[in-house]
Amino acid sequence: MAPSANSADSAHAACDADSVDIPVSMVDAFARRVAHAAPDGRGDALPSGPSAPAAVQMLSFLLTPQAFLRAVRDEHGKTATLRIPGIPPLVQFSDPAAVREVFATGDDAMHAGEANSVLEPFLGSYSVLVLDGARHRSQRRLLLPPFRGDRMRAYGEAMRDITASAVRAWPRNERFPMQRESQAITLEVILRTVFGMEDGADQDRMRDLLSAALRILDNPLYIVKTFQRDLGPRSPWGRFLRLRADIYAEMDALIARRRADEPREDILSMLLAAKHEDGAPMSDEEIRDELFTLLVAGHETTATAISWTLHRLSIHPDVLARVHAELDTVLAGSRELDVDRSRELVYLDAVCKEALRMHPVIPGVGRVVKKPTRIGGVDLPAGVAVGCSIYLVHFDPDTWPDPERFDPTRFLDHKPAPYTYFPFGGGLRRCIGEAFALYEMRIVIATILKDLAPVAEVPHVRTQRRNITLTPAGGLPIRMRPR
Ligand code: HEM
Numbered sequence: 001m002a003p004s005a006n007s008a009d010s011a012h013a014a015c016d017a018d019s020v021d022i023p024v025s026m027v028d029a030f031a032r033r034v035a036h037a038a039p040d041g042r043g044d045a046l047p048s049g050p051s052a053p054a055a056v057q058m059l060s061f062l063l064t065p066q067a068f069l070r071a072v073r074d075e076h077g078k079t080a081t082l083r084i085p086g087i088p089p090l091v092q093f094s095d096p097a098a099v100r101e102v103f104a105t106g107d108d109a110m111h112a113g114e115a116n117s118v119l120e121p122f123l124g125s126y127s128v129l130v131l132d133g134a135r136h137r138s139q140r141r142l143l144l145p146p147f148r149g150d151r152m153r154a155y156g157e158a159m160r161d162i163t164a165s166a167v168r169a170w171p172r173n174e175r176f177p178m179q180r181e182s183q184a185i186t187l188e189v190i191l192r193t194v195f196g197m198e199d200g201a202d203q204d205r206m207r208d209l210l211s212a213a214l215r216i217l218d219n220p221l222y223i224v225k226t227f228q229r230d231l232g233p234r235s236p237w238g239r240f241l242r243l244r245a246d247i248y249a250e251m252d253a254l255i256a257r258r259r260a261d262e263p264r265e266d267i268l269s270m271l272l273a274a275k276h277e278d279g280a281p282m283s284d285e286e287i288r289d290e291l292f293t294l295l296v297a298g299h300e301t302t303a304t305a306i307s308w309t310l311h312r313l314s315i316h317p318d319v320l321a322r323v324h325a326e327l328d329t330v331l332a333g334s335r336e337l338d339v340d341r342s343r344e345l346v347y348l349d350a351v352c353k354e355a356l357r358m359h360p361v362i363p364g365v366g367r368v369v370k371k372p373t374r375i376g377g378v379d380l381p382a383g384v385a386v387g388c389s390i391y392l393v394h395f396d397p398d399t400w401p402d403p404e405r406f407d408p409t410r411f412l413d414h415k416p417a418p419y420t421y422f423p424f425g426g427g428l429r430r431c432i433g434e435a436f437a438l439y440e441m442r443i444v445i446a447t448i449l450k451d452l453a454p455v456a457e458v459p460h461v462r463t464q465r466r467n468i469t470l471t472p473a474g475g476l477p478i479r480m481r482p483r
Helices: 006-014 022-036 052-061 065-076 096-104 119-121 133-143 149-171 176-195 201-217 236-260 267-273 285-297 298-314 317-331 338-345 346-358 391-396 434-451
Strands: 077-082 091-093 174-177 365-369 371-373 376-381 384-388 452-456 464-468 471-472 476-483
Touching: 022 052, 022 065, 052 065, 065 464, 077 285, 091 096, 096 371, 096 384, 119 285, 119 476, 133 285, 149 338, 149 434, 174 176, 176 201, 176 285, 176 298, 176 391, 176 434, 176 471, 201 285, 236 267, 236 285, 267 285, 285 298, 285 376, 298 317, 298 346, 298 434, 298 452, 298 471, 317 338, 317 434, 317 452, 338 434, 346 365, 346 391, 346 434, 365 391, 384 391, 434 452
Parallel strands: 091 384
Antiparallel strands: 077 091, 174 476, 365 384, 371 376, 452 476, 464 471
């Protein structure tokens, strides 16, 4: 029997923890020890923070991120300094007022690309995620038009049809891992809508290469530069580099074919036609790096958000019933969802947003300070890193009353401030794919729920870090019951 909404919420409170499969109380106790401060501090003028060795802080941050962040906040308050090997001291803010100041800071004073530089070996040196200043603004300007709200219709039918064909193959009333399925759907959506690939041998080859490369990147250790070492073709990073070379070759061939073709509706076609401010087109390397960036930034993130939302629906039958009722009204007896009418799914939209509040796929965003800046009353010298904790702000009871309670009505007729709710980051670097991701979540989930109801297969789902994302541990075992 599915647990009631309230018991599900308290189960979450006890088990929202982390990737390590040991009792939550032990994870919390260990995190509290790591978060503990030395009585004499660090001797610099930065806010207090854990005194555990940097390597221990890093492991706690990578392996048990939520317990670690909570323990740091409990010990040091909403501003604390973390020490992680290989990066500057990281001043972490979880007060909305400070987050607001970070997002309002210009790119002369703070750099996000530099904070993301560990991603450069995956994404390439032209990636919008790793650039700053004028070069960042120039790439971002070219990438924004394909993601405007009015472009979404072109992608909606692909999202729906890809999901419908996946759903037809799922077992009924049998357990299967949802995360694997949602990733297969979002990968296919990117291949179709961003790369403009059609079914066939080219797409199969690209899908296999990308899946193999992304599986290696799942390991959270590879967001630490020290572990990005090529120890030969049999080592994971060495294998990643060789797969990346094959992916680049496939992408170069795809770009060459498409330059020779008529333009189409997909994002690659728009990038091929885009011009920099000086009138120059994007080079093949720029296009390749941005395609790869859109894939890495938009595939697992959206898949994970879909999985967490389905998990929430599986443990809150009252919410599921309301989503089904709304969907039936919008479907009005038709066999498939009219993507233009998906905007009428306002309650489902609120469910997706509340799932992203309680399960922010990316737990925080980072910046590097380039010139002395004052944030939250703290003077930050050039060279330190700054973090805004999405996870801690989303669970702050001063902003979100009863934060452990899953309550989609928080988002009906209410738009939270961009510094109290920011699953997509903020300021100049706010996620380019936000509208795309929210639209995809609605279409994919509505297409699944048209015929099916998700049923929880495990009472508690822990959170596991995969690279930079927080995903449901165990791939989220779930069962789908026909309606
Ligand atoms: C639920 C799904 C998603 C989540 C939770 C998410 C979250 C984020 C976050 C937190 C950032 C960093 C913002 C900052 O530093 O302030 C970001 C940036 C970015 N995201 Fe997303 N994202 C999602 C889906 C997508 C999709 C579908 C795409 C494109 C296909 C995409 C493309 C990007 C790009 C290109 C950036 C870099 C923007 C810049 O640096 O200017 N994301 N995203």
